[in-house]
Amino acid sequence: MTASVPSSLKSRKKPQQARANATLDAIFEATIQLLVKDGYPMLTTTWVAERAGVSVGTMYQYFPHKQALIYAVNERYLKILAEKIEHTCREAQGLPAAAMAEALIDTYWTAKTERPDVTRALYRSVVEMDNEALILEFAARTDAATTAMFATAPNKSFSDLQSVSRALVTVIFGTVRNSFERSHSEQEVSDLRGQLIAMCRAYIDSCVG
Amino acid sequence: MTASVPSSLKSRKKPQQARANATLDAIFEATIQLLVKDGYPMLTTTWVAERAGVSVGTMYQYFPHKQALIYAVNERYLKILAEKIEHTCREAQGLPAAAMAEALIDTYWTAKTERPDVTRALYRSVVEMDNEALILEFAARTDAATTAMFATAPNKSFSDLQSVSRALVTVIFGTVRNSFERSHSEQEVSDLRGQLIAMCRAYIDSCVG
Amino acid sequence: MTASVPSSLKSRKKPQQARANATLDAIFEATIQLLVKDGYPMLTTTWVAERAGVSVGTMYQYFPHKQALIYAVNERYLKILAEKIEHTCREAQGLPAAAMAEALIDTYWTAKTERPDVTRALYRSVVEMDNEALILEFAARTDAATTAMFATAPNKSFSDLQSVSRALVTVIFGTVRNSFERSHSEQEVSDLRGQLIAMCRAYIDSCVG
Amino acid sequence: MTASVPSSLKSRKKPQQARANATLDAIFEATIQLLVKDGYPMLTTTWVAERAGVSVGTMYQYFPHKQALIYAVNERYLKILAEKIEHTCREAQGLPAAAMAEALIDTYWTAKTERPDVTRALYRSVVEMDNEALILEFAARTDAATTAMFATAPNKSFSDLQSVSRALVTVIFGTVRNSFERSHSEQEVSDLRGQLIAMCRAYIDSCVG
DNA sequence: GATGAATGAGTGTTCATTCAT
DNA sequence: AATGAATGAACACTCATTCAT
Numbered sequence: 001m002t003a004s005v006p007s008s009l010k011s012r013k014k015p016q017q018a019r020a021n022a023t024l025d026a027i028f029e030a031t032i033q034l035l036v037k038d039g040y041p042m043l044t045t046t047w048v049a050e051r052a053g054v055s056v057g058t059m060y061q062y063f064p065h066k067q068a069l070i071y072a073v074n075e076r077y078l079k080i081l082a083e084k085i086e087h088t089c090r091e092a093q094g095l096p097a098a099a100m101a102e103a104l105i106d107t108y109w110t111a112k113t114e115r116p117d118v119t120r121a122l123y124r125s126v127v128e129m130d131n132e133a134l135i136l137e138f139a140a141r142t143d144a145a146t147t148a149m150f151a152t153a154p155n156k157s158f159s160d161l162q163s164v165s166r167a168l169v170t171v172i173f174g175t176v177r178n179s180f181e182r183s184h185s186e187q188e189v190s191d192l193r194g195q196l197i198a199m200c201r202a203y204i205d206s207c208v209g
Numbered sequence: 210m211t212a213s214v215p216s217s218l219k220s221r222k223k224p225q226q227a228r229a230n231a232t233l234d235a236i237f238e239a240t241i242q243l244l245v246k247d248g249y250p251m252l253t254t255t256w257v258a259e260r261a262g263v264s265v266g267t268m269y270q271y272f273p274h275k276q277a278l279i280y281a282v283n284e285r286y287l288k289i290l291a292e293k294i295e296h297t298c299r300e301a302q303g304l305p306a307a308a309m310a311e312a313l314i315d316t317y318w319t320a321k322t323e324r325p326d327v328t329r330a331l332y333r334s335v336v337e338m339d340n341e342a343l344i345l346e347f348a349a350r351t352d353a354a355t356t357a358m359f360a361t362a363p364n365k366s367f368s369d370l371q372s373v374s375r376a377l378v379t380v381i382f383g384t385v386r387n388s389f390e391r392s393h394s395e396q397e398v399s400d401l402r403g404q405l406i407a408m409c410r411a412y413i414d415s416c417v418g
Numbered sequence: 419m420t421a422s423v424p425s426s427l428k429s430r431k432k433p434q435q436a437r438a439n440a441t442l443d444a445i446f447e448a449t450i451q452l453l454v455k456d457g458y459p460m461l462t463t464t465w466v467a468e469r470a471g472v473s474v475g476t477m478y479q480y481f482p483h484k485q486a487l488i489y490a491v492n493e494r495y496l497k498i499l500a501e502k503i504e505h506t507c508r509e510a511q512g513l514p515a516a517a518m519a520e521a522l523i524d525t526y527w528t529a530k531t532e533r534p535d536v537t538r539a540l541y542r543s544v545v546e547m548d549n550e551a552l553i554l555e556f557a558a559r560t561d562a563a564t565t566a567m568f569a570t571a572p573n574k575s576f577s578d579l580q581s582v583s584r585a586l587v588t589v590i591f592g593t594v595r596n597s598f599e600r601s602h603s604e605q606e607v608s609d610l611r612g613q614l615i616a617m618c619r620a621y622i623d624s625c626v627g
Numbered sequence: 628m629t630a631s632v633p634s635s636l637k638s639r640k641k642p643q644q645a646r647a648n649a650t651l652d653a654i655f656e657a658t659i660q661l662l663v664k665d666g667y668p669m670l671t672t673t674w675v676a677e678r679a680g681v682s683v684g685t686m687y688q689y690f691p692h693k694q695a696l697i698y699a700v701n702e703r704y705l706k707i708l709a710e711k712i713e714h715t716c717r718e719a720q721g722l723p724a725a726a727m728a729e730a731l732i733d734t735y736w737t738a739k740t741e742r743p744d745v746t747r748a749l750y751r752s753v754v755e756m757d758n759e760a761l762i763l764e765f766a767a768r769t770d771a772a773t774t775a776m777f778a779t780a781p782n783k784s785f786s787d788l789q790s791v792s793r794a795l796v797t798v799i800f801g802t803v804r805n806s807f808e809r810s811h812s813e814q815e816v817s818d819l820r821g822q823l824i825a826m827c828r829a830y831i832d833s834c835v836g
Numbered sequence: 837g838a839t840g841a842a843t844g845a846g847t848g849t850t851c852a853t854t855c856a857t
Numbered sequence: 858a859a860t861g862a863a864t865g866a867a868c869a870c871t872c873a874t875t876c877a878t
Contacts, residue, residue, distance in 0.1 A: 057844065175384070178383030264860045596797045617830040693873065854862105
């Protein structure tokens with residue numbers, strides 16, 4: 001299930017000094033800013049470099065090509081997101097299953113909504129890039145975390161833990177994305193969020209083994 | 210909520226003769242083929258025209274931009290999809306609410322899965338294009354159709370029909386898309402589909418007013 | 419012996435209209451001018467195009483890349499040179515062998531010296547380009563022409579016509595090139611030319627079968 | 628006629644320690660290897676330095692330009708070649724003139740053929756570099772050596788020693804180069820070499836004053 | 837002295853779009 | 858109307874050279 005990261009998309013060097021790290025951060029930040037401001041099609045390597053305060057040459061020291069840059073930005077974003085989810089899953093261990101689902105929804109939705117422009121920009125940045133490996137790794141991490149969490153639910157024992165937790169994750173993530181695309185109003189969003197929680201609770205209740 | 214179609218993205222002329230229609234079809238077909246074969250980044254207007262058997266000049270008669278072309282292809286795709294959903298909704302009127310949801314899931318999932326390569330290609334064709342209007346119109350049509358359908362459910366009366374039907378639609382569409390992105394195996398897909406149906410049923414049961 | 423022309427170096431289209439031919443001529447002329455003026459390393463496609471009065475895009479219609487352009491220029495140059503040599507060889511048929519050699523020397527040296535800057539520029543333009551096929555074809559043509567010529571020499575019959583004529587050609591062409599590289603003075607050149615003629619005559623005389 | 632060496636092309640420092648000499652050797656060796664392996668267009672200073680086991684910075688201590696590096700490599704190559712020729716000329720003093728010519732041909736051809744890939748690579752390395760001075764110095768040395776040699780020929784006295792010896796040198800060197808370019812087969816090469824010797828002998832015989 | 841990370845000017849090439857025929 | 862040759866702005870990427878450490 002876990003596809004190996006396409007080597008052509010990896011960064012050229014792992015930053016080992018503080019300076020390099022700062023440079024990388026600047027590049028990431030610049031990339032995201034430009035992505036948000038003008039969208040992927042307008043993103044030029046020269047502009048990213050300039051905005052990041054480095055030369056193009058330096059940027060190419062870190063990223064062998066534009067795709068690798070976009071890849072890295074998405075990678076970092078998903079890594080942080082995965083960590084948040086793992087954190088939530090750890091915290092929620094032992095809670096009632098419905099509360100778990102609610103915590104998951106809350107974390108994911110909040111993370112995505114915090115910087116909606118960034119979320120949207122990254123969703124759209126993905127052309128020209130083979131992001132399958134990224135998605136799969138993210139999926140694997142969240143599946144593992146949620147499965148582990150639901151396994152500790154006190155009052156429920158699921159007939160098929162794997163299936164249920166994967167379904168919940170897929171439904172939640174998918175719903176959030178679709179809601180984004182539909183440009184729901186705040187009112188609609190909060191309503192939808194309530195319905196999604198209700199749906200997950202009803203589903204969990206119906207799953208008792 | 211309903212955004213008007215950006216006029217810059219509309220086709221230049223409404224086809225009024227059979228010939229023009231055939232040309233349009235050829236262009237659409239060529240576009241989709243190339244999108245599937247090489248992806249959006251490799252799609253050049255010259256190639257589309259050649260593949261469609263017309264000159265670039267002629268193609269620009271129909272579509273003022275590359276974007277307009279992509280827009281039109283997506284528009285047509287969503288139009289057909291919306292019609293399928295409306296058809297299903299009409300057919301399912303009067304059935305039990307759970308059966309309605311199942312019919313909806315079935316129709317949508319089948320439509321998306323029939324030509325997964327096309328689905329994926331179109332998902333990815335959307336950069337450079339402001340597809341919000343498209344999405345909104347599609348959402349409006351499906352919301353209307355599903356709301357109308359659920360209104361005829363015999364044994365249930367929903368406290369908030371709008372909310373519920375919108376939630377169902379968002380969840381279903383989102384789940385399908387997310388499943389696509391995660392590249393689920395056939396086994397996982399059919400399992401997930403079952404869980405989704407169960408989830409919708411549980412949700413609907415819990416909604417009785 | 420005749421290597422096929424590397425397909426990657428061929429021009430994209432054979433000119434079929436007068437206009438296209440004029441364009442090609444302009445491009446060739448511009449290329450040679452720039453080659454002479456600044457040398458290969460300074461030759462930019464943009465500049466060639468501008469000087470030729472066409473757009474870069476148009477130039478790329480005719481030549482898939484810079485190398486193909488240089489290749490074509492050399493090809494044309496060698497073609498004309500080969501034709502001159504073939505002409506001389508035809509004219510000289512039936513003359514005494516020594517006169518044949520002298521005619522050959524005369525033609526080749528004159529052709530190379532007429533525009534010494536062009537000669538030098540083309541000699542130097544050859545990096546980055548696999549010109550082996552070009553050289554081999556040129557060699558094959560001149561070998562054939564000279565062999566045919568020497569076969570008609572009245573008072574001599576060569577034990578090994580092939581060998582002798584190839585040797586003469588190689589020696590003559592090589593000498594001219596070397597003389598070029600050494601930047602001989604006019605005086606030295608004309609002296610050398612005389613010596614070369616004497617050498618060929620002596621050689622031919624010594625070859626009688 | 629003897630052009631002074633362009634100062635911009637000279638190496639920065641004359642190596643005075645063994646260490647520096649070893650470094651220089653490594654750089655030369657690396658340059659030639661890369662030239663042979665990938666050709667001049669692919670030769671980057673960074674690569675040469677890496678291959679030579681020094682930093683780019685250090686390399687720029689020795690050679691102010693890429694051009695200076697190439698210049699130095701060619702200079703060294705021609706220096707060794709000149710020494711070989713001078714050696715041969717010294718050895719051959721007092722022999723019959725024909726034997727002298729043959730010795731010259733033998734030395735030059737062997738030297739060029741020993742490492743044909745290197746020969747070819749250096750021939751092609753010359754773009755971007757003003758190698759006239761190099762060639763002229765080489766020519767001056769070989770002219771001097773051969774003239775001195777032919778002056779000692781016992782049974783011949785040449786009407787114009789200068790002319791004859793320069794002609795012989797030019798013809799021989801040129802022939803070898805042209806043979807190289809035509810990619811003659813081994814058979815053809817050895818045949819051509821025989822013809823060249825015959826030609827020189829006939830010429831010399833015809834030159835007796 | 838040595839290093840090699842950083843620089844950024846410079847170039848080949850593409851491709852959406854136009855417009856003369 | 859239809860064609861497709863011509864356009865040229867735009868961009869990713871390289872690599873000789875420098876200079877702070």
